[in-house]
Amino acid sequence: MNLYLVRHGETQANYDGVYCGLSDLPLTQNGRWQAQHVAWQLAEVPFEMIAASALRRTRETANILRPHLEPQCSPEWNEMAFGEWELRHHHDLRREDPERYRAWCDDWRHTVPPGGEGFQEFSRRVVDATARLTGEQAGNILLVAHQGVLSILLATLLGLPPDAMWHFRFRQNAFSQVTLTDGFCVLTCLNDSGRKTAP
Numbered sequence: 001m002n003l004y005l006v007r008h009g010e011t012q013a014n015y016d017g018v019y020c021g022l023s024d025l026p027l028t029q030n031g032r033w034q035a036q037h038v039a040w041q042l043a044e045v046p047f048e049m050i051a052a053s054a055l056r057r058t059r060e061t062a063n064i065l066r067p068h069l070e071p072q073c074s075p076e077w078n079e080m081a082f083g084e085w086e087l088r089h090h091h092d093l094r095r096e097d098p099e100r101y102r103a104w105c106d107d108w109r110h111t112v113p114p115g116g117e118g119f120q121e122f123s124r125r126v127v128d129a130t131a132r133l134t135g136e137q138a139g140n141i142l143l144v145a146h147q148g149v150l151s152i153l154l155a156t157l158l159g160l161p162p163d164a165m166w167h168f169r170f171r172q173n174a175f176s177q178v179t180l181t182d183g184f185c186v187l188t189c190l191n192d193s194g195r196k197t198a199p
Helices: 012-016 029-041 056-065 090-096 098-106 119-136 147-157 162-167
Strands: 002-007 049-052 140-145 175-181 184-192
Touching: 002 147, 029 056, 049 056, 056 140, 090 098, 119 147, 119 162, 140 147, 147 162, 147 175
Parallel strands: 002 140, 049 140
Antiparallel strands: 002 175, 175 184
């Protein structure tokens, strides 16, 4: 399997630097341009299937990447839900909700954002989705998802624990690629934003 990984294009939440999990925002104009650039890069790749989260920003990105190939959208690829902290800036949370925010920063693996999703639940969901995707599909597969989702997926495929996700940052104007052969994963490229890819 050749698995291509694309983070959705920019949203207003990305531009503002606020937490955005399940808030269903569209792409900005810059986000659409980013997706169009990646569409140019991947134009020659014949994809068997596109997977995406159920959120608008990934669906819009997927539709720009392949207008004539309907993405298979699933909430299992959704970003972590931040609950009451959705669309809030960390500077504001330090001032307005200091105790709960400090508790989460000090132990993000086990502390759950108020009304949101904890890291244990989130990472288990992504790990399970990754196992299903890599176990059931073959050929060239495109996954359009989110920073948190893609970083946990890549850590998992490379045999690292989910909390190694912080080692991988996915840009919004690039693609990444892994090759899987009999369960062995090779990271072919990370955040390629320049070249056009041959099939």
